[in-house]
Amino acid sequence: MITVLHQAAQDARLAPSILNTQPWRWQVHDDVLDLYADADRRLPEVDPHGRLMTLSCGAALHHARVALAAAGFEPAVDRLPDAGRPLLLARIRDCRPRPATQENLAAYRSMRLRHTDRRLFAQGMPVPGEVLDQLRVAAEAEGARLHLLQQQDVVYLGYAAQGAHKVGAHDPRAAEELHRWTHRGADAPDGVPPGTVAGAADRPVPLRDFGLGDEAALSPGAGDDADAVYLVVATARDEPLDWLVSGEAVSAVWLMATARGLAGSPMTDVVETPGARVLVRSLLQPPGQPQLVLRLCVAQTPAPPGSPRRPAADTVTVTEGRSSGEGV
Ligand SMILES: Cc1cc2nc3c(=O)[nH]c(=O)nc-3n(C[C@H](O)[C@H](O)[C@H](O)COP(=O)(O)O)c2cc1C
Known part of the structure; x- marks a missing residue:
């Protein structure tokens, strides 16, 4: 064994x-x-x-x-x-x-x-509703809930992400920490390689700002994320056990999504930053504690680089x- x-x-x-x-x-x-x-x-x-x-x-x-x-x-x-x-x-x-x-x-x-794909997704490839139902069941089997944000709520998620960016931009210690984990060197076994971070682009919901500027080496592509879905993994409470179970749910949902031909990227700056978190929490019905937002769409080729x-x-x-x- x-x-x-x-x-x-x-x-x-x-x-x-x-x-x-x-x-x-x-x-x-x-x-x-x-x-x-x-x-x-x-x-x-x-x-x-x-x-x-x-x-x-x-x-x-x-x-x-x-x-x-x-x-x-x-x-x-x-x-x-x-x-x-x-x-x-x-x-x-x-x-x-x-x-x-x-x-x-x-x-x-x-x-x-599975790889984190931070590129914009192309239009005209909506995520099938029955797959979203399966993902919801997968999250619930792990003890978490999966909330699909409706179109009008995605606007508020965008505000939350912009708010998180503003807070991050004024926090030199957080910026230094991000810098450390995005500049590990070409042979490092950890950290976020600049080649996996998409360059600047207009998005309905901005992704985490890794502070890389022109160093972000992944082309964002020509998509517009209009068909992307935003799924909030949430729990009733907000204790370490809920965090652990949420991680299991994120993995279950993301692996199933990958098997169904989807790809995407998590967003947690909107959960870490208190103001953004309050806004995201207000979108959840039934009420819950947001743990992570997963942006998903139909996978495009070529696959993004791995880490x-x-x-x-x-x-x-x-x-x-x-x-x-x-x-x-
Ligand atoms: C708890 C958690 C939070 C994450 N938050 C973000 C995030 O806010 N923005 C982002 O672009 N990626 C985020 N990621 C994705 C990681 O950066 C990614 O998993 C890691 O760099 C390894 O790359 P891979 O997923 O391609 O294997 C998060 C992943 C996890 C598990």
Whole structure:
């Protein structure tokens, strides 16, 4: 079992994460796979409470579950199992054999195909309504809700994004943090490469301003995002468990969307910035706590460039025999 768990933890490196920080550590021991948040990779300015770090780890947790399901196993998962060790986010245990379904295998394939696509989407390719229904069910199965913003609400999301930009532009420490994670160097295993950030363009809803200016090397394309849908992942409460579950829901929705031929990019500046967050929250019916907005549309070719990942040896440790219980 150790080999299967080890492989699942390695596959989980493909998960999306805030600024590609990959803030997770895995420990395999005694047929158990433990997921820890790596607090050294939290972003103190952008993410003071660790919400986005925990969301990112939730996405990695879901990726590991998908890898196990594709390998023919269904585990039990304990979330936040030890109140005395808040960085221990999840324990995967008791993997039972269960034949992989076509949906499991499609999700597993999507883990390699999914990339954040920040380009404008072309018009004339609306997202089919039945796919949106399936995505909603996928989010609910993970314990989160998915709100589709109606056309009139997208205008307000645009205001929220503009507001978030204004706040960010006046925060030199946040700007310095962004600069650090967008200038890691060509061989770095983490961070947001400028080649994955679209250059300036008119958009109904502006994306996060990475502060790259002319360094943003991805052509935004000729689209106008008119057919893009904006899906808000939300929870009833706003505690660490909700952040973790939301990350799992983001992964479930995004992998399913990828398998259905969609692509897109998350937006969290509108959730991090208090004023923008209040505005986004006011759009949710039934009421809820917004955790992340996913902009989706029909995927276009060529696929956008991918982002690097840290080597497995940096994020996964295997301990024979019982764990010290201290974590990693
Ligand atoms: C919690 C979370 C928040 C994110 N926030 C944003 C964002 O505000 N803007 C953006 O363009 N991308 C955002 N992303 C996408 C990441 O930058 C992206 O996942 C990472 O750079 C790795 O690239 P990949 O998704 O192509 O593998 C976010 C991802 C996660 C998981």
